[in-house]
Amino acid sequence: MKEIGAILKAAREEKGLSLEDLQMLTKIRAPQLEAMEAGDFHKLPGEVYVRGFIISYAKNVGLDPEPLLAEYYAMKKQAVLEEADPGADAGAEETASAGRVVARKSLARTNPGLKKANLLVMASVGLVVVAGLAIGKYYAGKPATMATMENGPVTVTEEQAATAPVNPPSAAGPAENQDRTEATVTEERETAAAPVLPAGKGHLVVEAREVVWLGLYQLPARTIIFEGTLQPGERHEWFPTADVYLRIGNAGGIRVFYNGEDLGVLGSSGQVVTKVLPAD
Template sequence: MEIAVGDDSPSEDEFRFHTVGEQLKAARERLSLSLADLAARTRVPMRHLESIEKSDFSALPGSTYTLGFARSYARAVDMDAIKVSADLRSELAQSGHEGYQAPLQNYEPTDPARVPSRTLAWTAAAIGVLVVAGYFVWRSMMLDAAVDITMPSTPIDKAAPAKAVTAVPSGEVATSGAVVLTATDTVWVKVYDADNKRLFEKEMQSGDSYTVPQDANKPMIVTGRPEVLNVTVGGKAVPALGPPDKTVADLEISAKALLSRQPAGTTTP
């Protein structure tokens, strides 16, 4: 008489599940693993694993992430990850969820399949551009406020040595003539008139020049490095606009005003 040996393994019918989630759950339970154990192995949030088991795809962050989570789940319970992924893709398509995309805020930083989308990358780039633009606007506003601060020094370009500026003795020049500003190093300059009309604003480089319109209504200047600006009136040099690395603001630079100034160092604008 043949005695049947007891077998605790489940029958074939018991492994015929309707969804991929049910198959994964059965495999997990065979290994006596809890969802917390599986989350620790896969680094997939436990709520996402539970949603996969229940086929609650609307609670998951999109089909791409769902398939990635399912493959991680399958590998953790010794199932064929490729087959699980293919079966789940078919299940998603049949249930109408293949193309859905849930809000990404449901997704956590520790999710292993997290890959920034192209939209997210472009959004980050746009934010970066806005931050840079905001910085330059702030910098311009601070300079316009004419706060007397020490400007960061810039190495002098040895290839373009500064021209010597000598004061013109009183009585030897006329009270009119073209006012020309020439930069000997990098310097930000803003010129405006008595009506606050902007006549010129630029970060001048060594060798750049600007001629102040002779018909301008009381032209004035703001700059942070007056010592690197050579100023001439009618082709003749006049004293520096101010002491080194000190911001000057609301300083009139008409020919008459410049010729009546004292040599640099006797007054502080």
């Protein structure tokens, strides 16, 4: 997160603004602005505020907030992945290097007011690594890793799991089990009768309210059912045949329903939560 802070601070200084000046412009308290410049985003009130603070800070110093937000969420995602499996992202540095080149060009193009010297300094500490976006693009053409329950689970080795895409696949098998976002739900589906659950199967539904990393595994072998990042408004459902191990990064940003029961929000924003959902 320090890279994001370095970018913000350099842009503020380039504008000749003090922290007190920026506090007046953004209505964000000076200690919180200092925390942002130090990369200590965990000291801010909550995940919803972090997004708003980054946007407000960036716009008031003449930066495009989108690359900064992309970097922030990519780093959050990376932290969750590393906690789940410390060895799963051995190639992240190589991807990050490519991301720095793209980011440097993006900042130079969208923020011409920044001095070249400042851009080079920020690049040297790894500015705006759009690693999550790069990984998603790289794997866009590869087979989806989500195992549909109708065809039985697919056991994935540790090596395969390490290279699995971090974004939800666009196609995932039979239409009745295909992931759909609320934005693409048709009127016909909204008025359709509730699905009849196959005998002996559970029914898991998740609804994302914020950007959330989700890992879904069927026990006892922890077979991957789904791994990826959900965007606000996305809704997914599965029909597992055994106990399910659920791992959520940013538990406050997702609502869980299981076998018709509303389990609600399982934690607070930014919190990593794990839970086992029994098949019976």
